Amino acid sequence: xxxxxxxxxxxxxxxxxxxxxxxxxxxxxxxxxxxxxxxxxxxxxxxxxxxxxxxxxxxxxxxxxxxxxxxxxxxxxxxxxxxxxxxxxxxxxxxxxxxxxxxxxxxxxxxxxxxxxxxxxxxxxxxxxxxxxxxxxxxxxxxxxxxxxxxxxxxxxxxxxxxxxxxxxxxxxxxxxxxxxxxxxxxxxxxxxxxxxxxxxxxxxxxxxxxxxxxxxxxxxxxxxxxxxxxxxxxxxxxxxxxxxxxxxxxxxxxxxxxxxxxxxxxxxxxxxxxxxxxxxxxxxxxxxxxxxxxxxxxxx
Numbered sequence: 001x002x003x004x005x006x007x008x009x010x011x012x013x014x015x016x017x018x019x020x021x022x023x024x025x026x027x028x029x030x031x032x033x034x035x036x037x038x039x040x041x042x043x044x045x046x047x048x049x050x051x052x053x054x055x056x057x058x059x060x061x062x063x064x065x066x067x068x069x070x071x072x073x074x075x076x077x078x079x080x081x082x083x084x085x086x087x088x089x090x091x092x093x094x095x096x097x098x099x100x101x102x103x104x105x106x107x108x109x110x111x112x113x114x115x116x117x118x119x120x121x122x123x124x125x126x127x128x129x130x131x132x133x134x135x136x137x138x139x140x141x142x143x144x145x146x147x148x149x150x151x152x153x154x155x156x157x158x159x160x161x162x163x164x165x166x167x168x169x170x171x172x173x174x175x176x177x178x179x180x181x182x183x184x185x186x187x188x189x190x191x192x193x194x195x196x197x198x199x200x201x202x203x204x205x206x207x208x209x210x211x212x213x214x215x216x217x218x219x220x221x222x223x224x225x226x227x228x229x230x231x232x233x234x235x236x237x238x239x240x241x242x243x244x245x246x247x248x249x250x251x252x253x254x255x256x257x258x259x260x261x262x263x264x265x266x267x268x269x270x271x272x273x274x275x276x277x278x279x280x281x282x283x284x285x286x287x288x289x290x291x292x293x294x295x296x297x298x299x300x301x
Contacts, residue, residue, distance in 0.1 A: 004238040007231040008247040014228040016095070016254035018220065020262060022083050023091045025216045028208070029200040030083035033220065035193045036208065038075065040221025041229075042186040045179065052180025059176065060184055066173050067181060071188040074166030074229075080193075081159035089152025091259070095252040097156040099132040104164035105245035112168060115240060120284055128249035128281025131274045139270030167232075167241035174237035178230060186225075249278050 025033060046053075053060075060067065085094055102125050109115035117125075208214060236244045253275035 001238070004235045005247075008235040008244055009250065011228045011231040011235065012247050012250045013254050014223045014231075015248075016251055016258050018224040018228075019082075019086070019091045019094050019251075019255055020258045021216045021219050023086045025213060025220075026083075026087050027206050028083075028213060028217075029203075029205060030080045030087070031193055031196045032200050032205055032208075033083050033217070034076065034079040035190065035197040036217050037079065037220040037225050038186050038189045038193065040218060041225030042183065042190065044222060045183055045186065045226055049177075049179030049183040052177040053183050056177055056180055060180075063173065063176060066169060066176070067184050068188060070166060070169050070173070070181075071185040071192070073162045073169065075185060075189040076192060077162035078159045078166065081155045081162065085152040085155035085159065087152065088150055089156070091255060092252070093153055094156050095255040096132055097153055098160055098251050099129055099249045101160050101164055101248045102129075102245040104161050105167055105241045108164055108168045109171075109241050112172075121243070124281045124284030125246060125249075126281070127284065128246060128278045131277030131279075131281055132249045132252045134270065134274030134277060139268075139273070164241070164245065167236050167245060170233050170236045171241045174233075178233060182226075182229065182233075246282050249281060253278050 022033070082094065110117075206213065208217065232244070235247075256275075
């Protein structure tokens with residue numbers, strides 16, 4: 001269980017980099033960015049997943065609807081709408097809105113997976129959300145009170161809902177081989193994205209071989225697309241989508257940390273305090289789950 005928590009934490013650190021890099025590459029159209037991210041990931045992952053891909057051809061055909069749904073929700077819709085949002089809103093707005101993911105995941109998990117959370121776990125969700133808002137507001141609740149949504153914020157909400165659906169589907173299809181399925185999903189995503197990418201290219205795109213753009217695309221293709229996705233899938237399969245989504249409340253904290261180191265933005269005591277509140281909220285939720293599992297094991301023994 002600790003391994004899953006560690007993998008999910010690393011995933012969120014990588015996701016924060018995804019937001020920062022996506023903001024830096026905002027001159028690249030969102031579909032184009034997602035397309036090349038998938039292409040790079042497929043090139044890297046294909047040698048690793050080739051054996052699973054070859055040995056499970058019947059399974060891929062049988063589960064094509066699930067694989068297509070996973071591709072559309074977790075790879076296409078989430079990334080395209082996330083990168084599009086960064087052209088209209090700030091990276092901090094994106095980070096705080098993504099903390100609503102546990103709400104969507106919780107509702108979907110309760111409706112479709114019949115998941116139930118204890119009062120302590122609900123308190124953990126609430127506390128970590130409060131901490132996330134504290135980070136974004138820098139301790140000034142007037143900022144939250146006058147928080148106004150723009151088109152970018154709406155796009156993030158769509159991305160968040162898509163990611164919650166993806167996490168739910170991962171939990172339901174955790175038996176599908178990990179690497180082989182990712183290869184299939186990336187391939188399907190490329191096929192679907194290609195015509196939309198061609199439309200963007202016709203309108204004109206920047207030179208992607210510029211060092212900064214190329215380095216950013218390589219980061220997106222390797223870390224969020226391969227490493228983070230594998231870690232996330234393992235974590236969701238182990239502890240469930242609603243509880244795994246709690247870790248997304250760490251996103252604003254790590255995004256601020258990344259902004260300090262890479263964008264030279266100052267870090268305040270309020271942001272540090274908010275980060276500690278987030279961590280405590282995640283601790284409450286995960287600790288309660290471990291306690292319930294130990295009780296279940298004792299009862300069955």
